[in-house]
Amino acid sequence: MSIELRHFRCFLAIADTLSITRAAERLHLTQPAVSRTLRQLEQELGLRLVDRSTHHLALTPDGLAFRDRAAVAVTAFDRALGAAHHTAWPLRLGHAWSAAGTDTTALLRRWHEEHPRTPLELLRIDDRTAGLARGDVDAALLRGEVRAPGLITEQLTTEPRVAGLPADDPLAHRATLSLVELADRTIALNTVSGTTTLDLWPAAARPASTITIGNTDDWLAAITGGRAVGVTTSATAEMHPHPSMAYVPLSDAPPVPVVIARRDGPGHPRVPDLIRLAHEVIGRTAGGAASGTASGSAGGTAGRSVGGAAPDGG
Structure with a gap:
């Protein structure tokens, strides 16, 4: 499996809401689909991004560091698509x-x-x-x-x-x-x-x-x-x-x-x-x-x- 943009968007939704349920609602996905996408991303990166040991989700130190890099990547992708439809950047x-x-x-x-x-x-x-x-x-x-x-x-x-x-x-x-x-x-x-x-x-x-x-x-x-x-x-x-x-x-x-x-x-x-x-x-x-x-x-x-x-x- 290769990492795709959807993995980044899913992780960022989890990082913003600190909830699988709310992330699923934001992305219009099921909770199992969000959990599965997060596991795939962690496996490919070889990092634990989210701590699930408590009643409330929390980002690990690796998760906090990866959140900013993922946000930069998603923003750059979205802006590249937007630039194709506008004369000014x-x-x-x-x-x-x-x-x-x-x-x-x-x-x-x-x-x-x-x-x-x-x-x-x-x-x-x-x-x-x-x-x-x-x-x-x-x-x-x-x-x-x-x-x-x-x-x-x-x-x-x-x-x-x-x-x-x-x-x-x-x-x-x-x-x-x-x-x-x-x-x-x-x-x-x-x-x-x-x-x-x-x-x-x-x-x-x-x-x-x-x-x-x-x-x-x-x-x-x-x-x-x-x-x-x-x-x-x-x-x-x-x-x-x-x-x-x-x-x-x-x-x-x-x-x-x-x-x-x-x-x-x-x-x-x-x-x-x-x-x-x-x-x-x-x-x-x-x-x-x-x-x-x-x-x-x-x-x-x-x-x-x-x-x-x-x-x-x-």
């Missing part, structure tokens, strides 16, 4: 929040002017690699350290970190803050795509209380609602001014690298052109983006705006 650029920040418009317009026959689609995907690892996009704008296997990154710029506070917080009108001054507060952490972890604080002064959120919108809501404070990059102030938010530069927090990432292997032929343009549009402000000076009020008298390009969402 869109280039998909993923991001988890705010893309290139204030440079987003310039990037999109420059691309349209220089490559009018290749549409550039900007997709927000709340994922650490903005959908790149699983093949949902062709390239991605990411922040922080990217450790996903099979990805190649190039740094474009850096963004200084700032504290995000409710506008009526006692610290909101300070010129600068230190991380230690936030250690007794509840910290909102974006564990999906953010760059802030408790390791940012000195070991002896780490916050004891945190709340977990999954995207920038929820991060903002947690802070403006008075539930927490946060740490983000300076560009959040530019992209998300709010009358109930204040952003204060942090004097002792390292800056966050901004990178453009692609998969290691064949991909959209225009990805190199996109990378070159990103360096021109975003990389040109690298020196200024790293400085992070205050620039007055944003979104109301209570908001402090700090120069930069895009938020990290907490």
Whole structure:
């Protein structure tokens, strides 16, 4: 027996639903047919992809690794079929929040002017690699350290970190803050795509209380609602001014690298052109983006705006 595309689709349905029953419903197959297809795939690969020892299915480490490769293969196949029916092959650029920040418009317009026959689609995907690892996009704008296997990154710029506070917080009108001054507060952490972890604080002064959120919108809501404070990059102030938010530069927090990432292997032929343009549009402000000076009020008298390009969402 040889592995066919149907084996990949079946496995991905199981990986998404973690249920033979729901995978069968999605694929319009019987449960025995789905189980049989999974066994065939595991036998051909010589790997155990799904752990069936518990009441609920779970992917094994090999299954987790194979899921991304299978998704890339299926996406590439589907796009190849779609390209046969369309004159344009869109280039998909993923991001988890705010893309290139204030440079987003310039990037999109420059691309349209220089490559009018290749549409550039900007997709927000709340994922650490903005959908790149699983093949949902062709390239991605990411922040922080990217450790996903099979990805190649190039740094474009850096963004200084700032504290995000409710506008009526006692610290909101300070010129600068230190991380230690936030250690007794509840910290909102974006564990999906953010760059802030408790390791940012000195070991002896780490916050004891945190709340977990999954995207920038929820991060903002947690802070403006008075539930927490946060740490983000300076560009959040530019992209998300709010009358109930204040952003204060942090004097002792390292800056966050901004990178453009692609998969290691064949991909959209225009990805190199996109990378070159990103360096021109975003990389040109690298020196200024790293400085992070205050620039007055944003979104109301209570908001402090700090120069930069895009938020990290907490």
